[in-house]
């Protein structure tokens with residue numbers, strides 16, 4: 001790899017990041033005078049749709065605002081009874097013994113790994129098609145991420161490729177239920193049990209999702225959730241760790257409050273018992289979470305229903321492969337609705353133009369994640385003082401790492417085929433789903449004409 005000017009690199013990535021966000025929210029050009037429904041909107045025709053999509057997040061101005069104002073007026077804003085109430089409700093909802101809220105999903109994963117005694121020199125086998133937070137959480141513990149390729153039909157980590165990645169240093173598997181579609185937990189738990197590995201589930205997109213009627217996040221030794229603004233259970237920022245292991249959860253609690261003994265959040269005249277940090281959720285965040293929780297079941301059911309309907313509508317379109325769920329999946333949470341786009345069936349129209357054309361029809365969409373297994377943030381970790389002390393030089397050879405962590409299926413999903421629709425769109429009507437299907441069909445029928453557009 002060529003040495004890259006660091007400041008230039010940071011700047012380039014910042015610009016790309018902004019573009020990716022804009023892509024997801026763009027609604028295309030909506031002002032057309034003549035009604036020409038046959039011509040692609042991108043070429044000046046009338047868009048399939050000009051109506052807005054359901055907004056996110058949403059709240060009930062009367063009931064929700066009252067609850068949040070009550071917290072404000074109480075003057076108790078730091079962790080107390082409301083946070084406890086949310087933790088109790090979330091654990092009950094999932095059917096798990098314990099829940100501890102923390103500041104965000106990223107730190108939920110870090111805390112769960114650290115309190116599973118994972119650190120420098122350990123290897124953590126992880127999904128390669130995921131959000132960056134999953135991988136940076138591993139790096140924060142000092143452990144080495146080991147990327148597993150994806151199953152392109154399901155967008156999840158390919159469980160049949162896990163065992164080949166196990167070495168004498170493997171300590172944990174970190175499966176991600178990416179997009180809210182559960183990973184193949186039956187196979188994953190079997191492998192973990194055979195090889196005596198810890199399983200920490202990244203359920204940061206999988207609220208209420210289920211595998212064999214067991215909630216995502218409660219199947220492994222620990223599960224981690226995110227309540228960030230865009231998530232299906234939003235608080236602005238927030239996260240949680242869940243587990244049935246009391247001793248582990250006591251340690252997580254202690255870790256999240258300066259390392260003070262379990263249960264202590266106020267007193268300062270006590271001795272800390274472990275090397276902790278500060279990750280506590282505040283009362284008004286928990287209040288927002290409680291209000292959102294009252295709608296989560298109904299919204300999850302609506303997303304599932306609309307996803308299944310939309311899936312059935314787009315599956316017959318040549319070149320479109322909607323997500324597949326594993327046979328064990330009894331519920332998905334659909335943080336995103338994914339499908340694969342095969343340009344061969346669209347006269348070779350590049351995905352970038354397809355997305356542009358879909359946006360012009362009034363259907364917001366995006367190309368999703370970028371590959372994570374070869375990026376400079378890894379090199380930055382490898383160059384750090386701690387990594388240089390904890391690993392042999394050959395383990396930190398960036399080129400060798402990239403060669404060992406190739407994930408061709410993930411590369412295809414990221415660079416060529418993956419398309420996402422965001423969860424708020426699934427809160428619409430059947431007619432809204434028809435709009436999406438009709439827009440995709442329209443682009444398919446006009447692929448030839450769209451070839452003149454450059455991405």
Ligand SMILES: *Cc1c(COP(=O)(O)O)cnc(C)c1O
Pocket residue numbers: 103104105106107130131133134176178202204205225226227228237238239
């Ligand atoms: C959102 C997310 C996280 C991180 O959660 P934050 O609350 O944003 O820190 C981790 N993993 C996945 C898959 C996520 O989508």
